[in-house]
Structures are given as structure tokens and as C-alpha cells.
Amino acid sequence: MKRYSAFAIAREAMRDHSGWKRAWEKAQPKARYDVIIIGAGGHGLATAYYLGKNFGITNVAVLEKGWLGGGNTGRNTTIIRSNYLQDPSAAIYEKARSLYETLSQDLNYNIMFSPRGVIMLAQTEHEVRGYKRTAQANALQGVTTEFISPERVKEIVPIIRLDGPRYPVLGGLWQERGGTARHDAVAWGYARACSAMGMDIIQQCEVTGIKSENGKVVGVQTSKGDIGCSKLGIVVAGHSGVMADKAGFRLPIESVALQALVSEPIKPCMDVVVMANTVHGYMSQSDKGEMVIGGGADGYNNYTQRGSFHHIEETVRALVETFPMISRLKMLRQWGGIVDMTGDRSPIISPTPLDGCFINCGWGTGGFKAIPGSGWAMAELMARGQHGPLSAEFGLDRFRQGRFVDESVAAGVAH
Amino acid sequence: MLILTCPYCGVTSEETEFHGGGEAHLKREGPGSDDQAFEGYLFHRENPYGVHFERWRHVYGCGKWFHAARDTQTLEVFGTYSAQVTTPPEDLLAVIRDKRPGWQWRDLA
Ligand SMILES: Cc1cc2nc3c(=O)[nH]c(=O)nc-3n(C[C@H](O)[C@H](O)[C@H](O)COP(=O)(O)OP(=O)(O)OC[C@H]3O[C@@H](n4cnc5c(N)ncnc54)[C@H](O)[C@@H]3O)c2cc1C
Ligand SMILES: [Zn+2]
Numbered sequence: 184m185k186r187y188s189a190f191a192i193a194r195e196a197m198r199d200h201s202g203w204k205r206a207w208e209k210a211q212p213k214a215r216y217d218v219i220i221i222g223a224g225g226h227g228l229a230t231a232y233y234l235g236k237n238f239g240i241t242n243v244a245v246l247e248k249g250w251l252g253g254g255n256t257g258r259n260t261t262i263i264r265s266n267y268l269q270d271p272s273a274a275i276y277e278k279a280r281s282l283y284e285t286l287s288q289d290l291n292y293n294i295m296f297s298p299r300g301v302i303m304l305a306q307t308e309h310e311v312r313g314y315k316r317t318a319q320a321n322a323l324q325g326v327t328t329e330f331i332s333p334e335r336v337k338e339i340v341p342i343i344r345l346d347g348p349r350y351p352v353l354g355g356l357w358q359e360r361g362g363t364a365r366h367d368a369v370a371w372g373y374a375r376a377c378s379a380m381g382m383d384i385i386q387q388c389e390v391t392g393i394k395s396e397n398g399k400v401v402g403v404q405t406s407k408g409d410i411g412c413s414k415l416g417i418v419v420a421g422h423s424g425v426m427a428d429k430a431g432f433r434l435p436i437e438s439v440a441l442q443a444l445v446s447e448p449i450k451p452c453m454d455v456v457v458m459a460n461t462v463h464g465y466m467s468q469s470d471k472g473e474m475v476i477g478g479g480a481d482g483y484n485n486y487t488q489r490g491s492f493h494h495i496e497e498t499v500r501a502l503v504e505t506f507p508m509i510s511r512l513k514m515l516r517q518w519g520g521i522v523d524m525t526g527d528r529s530p531i532i533s534p535t536p537l538d539g540c541f542i543n544c545g546w547g548t549g550g551f552k553a554i555p556g557s558g559w560a561m562a563e564l565m566a567r568g569q570h571g572p573l574s575a576e577f578g579l580d581r582f583r584q585g586r587f588v589d590e591s592v593a594a595g596v597a598h
Numbered sequence: 599m600l601i602l603t604c605p606y607c608g609v610t611s612e613e614t615e616f617h618g619g620g621e622a623h624l625k626r627e628g629p630g631s632d633d634q635a636f637e638g639y640l641f642h643r644e645n646p647y648g649v650h651f652e653r654w655r656h657v658y659g660c661g662k663w664f665h666a667a668r669d670t671q672t673l674e675v676f677g678t679y680s681a682q683v684t685t686p687p688e689d690l691l692a693v694i695r696d697k698r699p700g701w702q703w704r705d706l707a
Contacts (some may be wrong), residue, residue: 424645434643434645435641435643437620437643484650487671491599493613528640582637585636
């Protein structure tokens with residue numbers, strides 16, 4: 184792999200950019216691998232990357248039924264923050280956020296991490312108390328957040344309306360080192376780094392069956408033939424239930440549609456991410472100037488990657504009352520992704536009832552921010568065969584044992 | 599946007615008049631059941647890629663709970679039926695088998 188650098192740009196400029204190579208190699212499946220990862224979203228690719236980087240395991244294939252990053256990783260609104268309430272969440276999300284800080288250098292690929300700051304508005308007394316509590320919890324967890332006054336909110340976000348028609352802004356939970364990153368670049372950067380370590384990233388390769396002998400996984404059936412493996416990682420987000428069914432177990436997961444939309448591009452007007460969880464909408468501005476908007480998930484099981492229009496209406500209504508100046512903006516595009524929801528709104532990083540088969544899922548509406556930390560923890564689990572400190576609380580057994588990592592009451596929203 | 603018909607008051611309306619209540623026909627566990635049974639009842643979900651039986655409530659109408667059979671892959675609604683049953687009615691199952699040959703669901707075929 185040729186490294187990207189200022190020198191490389193100068194060199195290529197001298198020869199009409201004829202020397203750039205594919206970012207990652209196009210691979211055909213071999214007969215077997217030490218490790219197969221199903222799903223080339225951010226979490227699957229990051230798992231493969233840290234298997235190689237932290238454990239020297241490089242005989243790895245990542246199988247993707249569509250194109251790389253074409254799942255939720257390429258469909259999300261890219262909010263990165265780590266101001267969760269529970270200790271296990273703070274640990275893994277903060278690990279991820281801190282890895283994001285230097286990921287561009289680590290991968291030698293510009294993922295455009297922009298720690299521009301994230302505000303979660305408090306618009307009811309309940310939210311004020313809740314976020315003050317989160318700020319205290321974060322202080323104990325070593326995560327830097329702050330509860331700020333309405334005046335401070337207005338200073339940071341001049342376009343906001345503090346005395347909203349329904350819910351005035353009473354303060355906010357501010358994480359200055361939260362922000363956004365370029366979602367495709369995260370997938371592409373990890374893919375390129377994996378490919379450089381000799382791993383195979385195989386697109387258009389759908390896993391259709393999981394093969395086992397005596398309760399141990401031995402390989403997968405795919406649209407490109409059977410492939411053997413010693414260890415298998417299922418990292419397929421919304422399709423986790425479908426894969427688990429093929430592996431012979433059930434999951435505490437339901438798949439629903441979550442939508443997002445972007446406006447026409449406008450001049451810079453908001454340089455932070457603002458989340459308004461009571462009225463339920465959030466917004467940031469992309470580098471191109473589009474307002475990137477998201478809201479709540481649809482209320483029923485769905486695999487179609489499109490949601491119901493009234494959710495868009497509700498989200499836009501909430502944001503127009505919070506930011507009156509956007510009321511005349513035209514929206515350019517809308518799309519949906521299928522998110523994997525658990526009851527406690529926390530992820531699953533776990534061994535499964537099938538020996539040698541591990542699963543990473545349940546990130547639901549908020550897993551983009553977690554990609555580096557999740558890959559780190561999943562790689563450790565798969566390499567060692569047992570949990571490291573980051574994933575220990577996120578096993579499947581927590582449901583039977585009643586050890587929830589309850590983030591549903593903490594934020595009510597998880598993007 | 600789903601369009602559902604309430605089997606009680608007969609109103610056909612867009613989904614905004616209703617509220618989804620999740621997977622239907624779960625077997626309720628009680629005293630004497632072990633942890634594994636409770637785990638299954640409380641948390642494990644079919645979450646099928648295809649035919650799904652679920653509970654809905656006509657919240658902005660007659661207020662009653664009912665059942666619906668729907669395809670999560672196409673959003674086709676096969677039909678709705680009474681909440682007072684523990685399995686889907688035979689005529690609805692026949693419709694589904696006709697439209698989805700080879701379909702199977704839990705202990706129903
Ligand atoms: C609209 C929207 C907004 C969001 N906003 C945010 C946000 O602001 N911040 C945040 O942190 N998170 C956000 N999220 C959540 C985030 O996108 C996800 O949690 C995260 O991207 C999940 O990554 P993943 O790698 O697990 O899944 P995915 O990126 O979905 O990757 C899974 C891959 O598995 C593949 N696959 C499935 N079945 C098979 C098979 N049988 N064989 C082979 N491959 C298969 C799929 O094609 C897919 O590419 C949002 C999600 C959506 C939909
Ligand atoms: Zn009714």
C-alpha cells in the first residue's frame with residue numbers, strides 16, 4: 184500500500200495523477216480463513232483491523248452482501264459523543280471517541296473527524312435533572328462534559344430559539360470534544376488498512392448459511408461458495424436476527440427503520456451538533472453546507488430501508504420550532520437504515536451458543552460513534568475467546584441475569 | 599405508510615391512527631418457569647425477515663387492541679384479526695401460505 188502524504192500529492196500532481204492505486208484490493212474468497220467477519224460496515228471492518236493490529240491475526244476475510252459501508256455506516260448522521268450515563272457505556276464510547284481523535288493518522292486516511300462539540304438541549308425540568316446527573320456521572324468516569332446555562336447555549340448556537348413555543352431551552356449537556364466524522368471515510372479507511380495487512384474484503388458476497396460440526400462453527404455458505412473458518416464474527420446490524428436464526432439461536436433484538444434527511448446547502452450557520460431530545464430532532468451542518476437532520480425511529484419491525492413519512496414531518500416540525508430560520512429550507516434527500524434495537528438500548532458484544540461464533544450488534548440508532556471502540560473490544564473477545572474489560576458487561580447473558588446497561592431512560596435517544 | 603383496518607370498529611386508516619405493540623402470540627411465563635423461559639418471553643423476539651404477527655392498538659379510534667399479519671420485507675399487510683385469540687385464524691394463514699409458498703413460523707407451518 185502506498186502511503187498518502189503531502190509528498191504523494193506533489194508526486195502525483197507531476198504525473199497527472201496516474202499513479203494512484205485502488206484503496207483496497209478486490210479479493211476472491213479462499214477456501215478457508217482463521218477468521219471470517221460477516222458484514223463490512225464500520226463495526227465489522229474495525230473488528231478485522233484490530234484483530235490484525237492488536238493481535239497479529241491477519242488471515243481474515245470480511246464478507247459483505249452489498250457494497251462496503253452500504254449499511255447503516257453509510258446512512259447515519261455521524262454524531263460522535265460519549266456522554267452516556269452508565270459506566271460500561273461511558274468506557275466503550277469514550278474509548279471510541281478518543282480513538283477517533285487520531286484515527287486519520289492511525290489509518291493514514293482522512294476520516295475528517297471534527298470535534299466541533301455536541302449539545303443535548305434540556306427542555307423540561309426532568310431533562311435538566313437528568314443531564315445534571317449525567318454530567319456528574321461523566322465527571323466520575325473521566326469523560327469531559329458540562330451542564331451549561333441557556334445563555335451559554337445561545338452563545339454557542341446563535342440560530343437557536345430559547346423560548347420555544349412548547350418547550351423553552353433550560354440548559355444543555357455540552358461535550359466539547361464530541362462532533363462528527365465522514366462516515367464513508369471511516370469504512371474506506373479501515374478497509375484500506377485491513378487490505379494492506381493482507382486481509383480479504385469481499386463485496387457482493389452474501390452469507391446464506393452457517394455451517395457447524397458438533398456445536399462448533401466450521402464455515403459459512405455464501406453466494407460465492409462455501410468458505411471455511413475457525414472463528415466467525417457476525418456484525419450485520421439490522422440483519423442480526425436473520426443471521427442468528429441461521430446459526431441456531433435467538434436474539435433480544437428488533438429491527439426497525441430510522442430515517443434521516445439533508446437540506447440544500449446553505450452558508451455556514453451552526454458549527455456544533457445540537458440534539459433536542461424532548462421535541463425529538465437533531466441537526467448539524469455538513470462541510471458542504473447541508474443541514475443534516477435526524478429524529479426518532481419508526482414504531483414497527485421493518486427491513487425495507489424506508490420509513491414512514493410522518494416521522495419526517497414530526498422531526499422537521501420539532502426542528503423548525505427550535506431553529507425558526509430553517510423553516511424555508513428545501514430538503515434534498517431522505518433515506519432510512521434498518522437499526523437493531525435491544526431492550527436496554529445498549530449493544531451486544533458476545534460469545535454465542537454456537538462455539539467459535541461471536542456476535543456484535545444492538546448498536547441501534549447510535550453505533551457510528553462507537554465503531555473504533557467496538558472493533559477494539561470485539562477483536563479482543565474473538566482473539567482471546569473471552570471478554571476484555573470493554574465488552575464484559577455487554578454479553579448476551581445480561582438479559583437472563585437481569586444485568587441491563589440501561590441507557591433507554593438515560594437519554595431517551597441514542598444517536 | 600401502512601394502511602390498517604381495525605377489526606373492531608371497521609375503520610381503515612393510515613398508521614398514524616394506530617400504535618404498534620410488538621410481536622404477538624408470545625407465550626406468557628409465570629411462577630414455576632425457569633430463567634431461560636423468562637428470558638425468552640421477556641426479551642427474545644422472532645424479528646422475522648418476512649411474515650410477522652404483531653399487536654396494534656387503535657389509539658385515535660375505538661382504543662382497542664387487535665392483531666395484524668404483515669410482511670416486514672415488503673410492508674404488505676395480509677390482514678388484521680381479533681385480539682382474543684392465541685394463534686392467527688386459519689383463513690388468514692391460508693392467504694399467507696398462498697402468497698408465500700414454503701413459509702414457516704415457529705410451530706405453525
Ligand atoms: C438514519 C440513521 C442515523 C444514525 N445516526 C447516528 C449518529 O448520528 N451517530 C451514531 O453514533 N450512530 C448513528 N446511527 C447508527 C449507526 O449508523 C449504526 O449503529 C452503525 O453504523 C452500525 O454499524 P454496523 O457496522 O454494525 O452495521 P452496518 O453498517 O449496517 O453494516 C452491516 C453490514 O452487514 C451486511 N450484511 C447483512 N447481512 C449480510 C449477509 N447475510 N451477508 C453478508 N453481509 C451482510 C450489510 O449489507 C451491511 O453492510 C444512525 C443510523 C441510521 C440508520
Ligand atoms: Zn377501532
